[in-house]
Amino acid sequence: MTGMDARLQAIRNATRVASEDLRARALSIDADPDAMEAHLDSPVFALMREVGTPDAYRESHSASGELLKHGASCLENAVGTVELARGDAAVALACPSPALAGVIVDLLGTEKQQELFYTRLHGGRTWTFFAMTEPRHGSDATAMETRLERDGAGDWLLSGRKLYIGNGARGGIGVVFGRTGPSPLSIRAALIELPAAGWQGKRVDTIGLRGAYLSELSFDKVPVRSDMLLGQHLPATRRGMWGAIKTFNAMRVQVAGAAVGTALAMTEYVAEHHKNATGADLVLARAQAARELVFEAAARTDRDPERSYLSCVAKLGAARVAVQTARWASSALGPAGLLEHPLLEKWIRDSCGFEFMEGTGNIQRLHVSRGYQAGDASV
Amino acid sequence: MSAATGELRKSCMRECELVARSDGLAAGLGLALLGVDVLAVAPGRWAAVPSRQAPIGAKTRTHRLAEPEGIVFVACPGDRPQATPGLLRTGKLLAAVRLGLVRRLLDLAVEHLAGRTTGGEPLLSKQLLSGDIANVIADVELLRVYARCQHDLAAMAELHRQLGELGWQVTKLFGAIGYLADYPVRALYVAVLVADTWLAGEAAQ
Numbered sequence A: 001m002t003g004m005d006a007r008l009q010a011i012r013n014a015t016r017v018a019s020e021d022l023r024a025r026a027l028s029i030d031a032d033p034d035a036m037e038a039h040l041d042s043p044v045f046a047l048m049r050e051v052g053t054p055d056a057y058r059e060s061h062s063a064s065g066e067l068l069k070h071g072a073s074c075l076e077n078a079v080g081t082v083e084l085a086r087g088d089a090a091v092a093l094a095c096p097s098p099a100l101a102g103v104i105v106d107l108l109g110t111e112k113q114q115e116l117f118y119t120r121l122h123g124g125r126t127w128t129f130f131a132m133t134e135p136r137h138g139s140d141a142t143a144m145e146t147r148l149e150r151d152g153a154g155d156w157l158l159s160g161r162k163l164y165i166g167n168g169a170r171g172g173i174g175v176v177f178g179r180t181g182p183s184p185l186s187i188r189a190a191l192i193e194l195p196a197a198g199w200q201g202k203r204v205d206t207i208g209l210r211g212a213y214l215s216e217l218s219f220d221k222v223p224v225r226s227d228m229l230l231g232q233h234l235p236a237t238r239r240g241m242w243g244a245i246k247t248f249n250a251m252r253v254q255v256a257g258a259a260v261g262t263a264l265a266m267t268e269y270v271a272e273h274h275k276n277a278t279g280a281d282l283v284l285a286r287a288q289a290a291r292e293l294v295f296e297a298a299a300r301t302d303r304d305p306e307r308s309y310l311s312c313v314a315k316l317g318a319a320r321v322a323v324q325t326a327r328w329a330s331s332a333l334g335p336a337g338l339l340e341h342p343l344l345e346k347w348i349r350d351s352c353g354f355e356f357m358e359g360t361g362n363i364q365r366l367h368v369s370r371g372y373q374a375g376d377a378s379v
Numbered sequence B: 001m002s003a004a005t006g007e008l009r010k011s012c013m014r015e016c017e018l019v020a021r022s023d024g025l026a027a028g029l030g031l032a033l034l035g036v037d038v039l040a041v042a043p044g045r046w047a048a049v050p051s052r053q054a055p056i057g058a059k060t061r062t063h064r065l066a067e068p069e070g071i072v073f074v075a076c077p078g079d080r081p082q083a084t085p086g087l088l089r090t091g092k093l094l095a096a097v098r099l100g101l102v103r104r105l106l107d108l109a110v111e112h113l114a115g116r117t118t119g120g121e122p123l124l125s126k127q128l129l130s131g132d133i134a135n136v137i138a139d140v141e142l143l144r145v146y147a148r149c150q151h152d153l154a155a156m157a158e159l160h161r162q163l164g165e166l167g168w169q170v171t172k173l174f175g176a177i178g179y180l181a182d183y184p185v186r187a188l189y190v191a192v193l194v195a196d197t198w199l200a201g202e203a204a205q
């Protein structure tokens, strides 16, 4: 990155080394996302967990973890995400860590809820989930049908279905969104610890990013204690959807970073296996430009977290660059090259997944257009 | 149709497109490869064929997504031929198959989206989506003519790159359901693998 200071360089270097561990696990997790035991003691998984955990609840304190502290800036996280995804984005998604759920627990959770959430992750064998999307409502999440109903004794019962939930079917603790009434303000986030009566989950098989372990979840009157609803201590306007939107704003740039990291990985892989691949310089320059944009968007998010224009631009652009790079890579190694290079073939499948995460391309386009009309575009 | 010279009647391409549209990728590929000596023509060390048409006794390998589509990869040992007329012909027919597949999945995308709403309105009423659909079908019309008119392998490789892009435009319409491995959109991912074995060449971006 132009003008990357010493601290960012140190983060980049540390995560670059870590990414090699992720890459070494990539094909095995893609082949069998259920066979995770051999990977759970990965030092990089421990690092990712450490970095995602507030100091008070950390199990260990490593030098790299000190470098990339919990609550690090969006830019620092983006620098790390690009490098980890350059190792392998799907393996990073397979890591038992606070992930998306951690962001909303930090935002909306009481100290007690945070303690419950983070200590449950100790030992590195507990996955988390963030369950928003439903079979009938994806982009239109405010129309969700999952319900939280009073149980008559002061607590709640959760009923409904969620789909495409990362690590959902193997999760131990996480957040599920449901509505207590018809208005958007009635959408609440519930912290759910498993096992729980009435809860069912199964993995759904995906084209790529198989480490993400997308799942279908169904809830039949799952009991939820009232102290497990997040944001109870906050004003009604700062609970469910507000927390979700803040979480998406924080994570959008990271998804863009993962797309760019994957694009860089594919470009470098082709260059390594085919020294004179046509167009390699151009493709690399495009991926590097996308990385620059992601970092700019991350820096802008740090300065002004409420304005999402540039992070949407970056997500839109990075997802596109990943797919364009994949298309180039698939023709660069000659006939049947994809069968002979399974890691590349996997990344090509993975690179399609970023389109749908944290808002599809069309949803980003709508935000970008709004931001532009509001005067947010760069000079 | 003359397999030797690569000349092709418009009706053969049309038939391949129609079969792929009505019966899917493997059926279309089967028709495109009818009469083709796979082991003699395929440019790479593996060639995609419908499982039922794999040459008897040939070594094959499978792929997690291709197998349920009814497609396997046949080992093609020895030095591989590069620019044969037979390959050009196969490239054209395969382009027609991919166009048929895009139509098949565009129909399904519209059906899928017709059952979805946003903000209480039908998703299909959103102009962004109508625009996406229009772009896909306009490109189908253009690439169909383009496929008929191309007479060299570099142009054919470029055409297949564009067909990959077109397939992606359709895939995006589905949202995440199109990223599920047991959903019909899988055929579009497999089509990329198939084309990679028959045509991959370095196309300009």
Ligand SMILES: Cc1cc2nc3c(=O)[nH]c(=O)nc-3n(C[C@H](O)[C@H](O)[C@H](O)COP(=O)(O)OP(=O)(O)OC[C@H]3O[C@@H](n4cnc5c(N)ncnc54)[C@H](O)[C@@H]3O)c2cc1C
Pocket: A130, A131, A132, A133, A135, A136, A137, A138, A139, A140, A163, A164, A165, A166, A209, A212, A214, A353, A354, A356, A357, A358, A359, A360, A361, A362, A363, B116, B118, B123, B126, B128, B129, B172, B173, B174, B175, B176, B177, B179
């Ligand atoms: C790898 C991966 C990981 C995921 N992880 C999670 C997770 O952990 N938790 C979770 O809750 N969800 C997760 N998702 C789901 C993701 O958030 C949804 O896929 C996304 O919100 C889109 O919803 P949908 O798939 O239902 O598509 P839909 O919303 O049905 O969209 C279908 C099509 O319509 C377009 N569209 C939608 N609305 C509009 C509009 N207003 N105007 C114009 N076009 C529109 C879309 O761009 C798309 O082309 C994940 C998905 C993937 C692929």
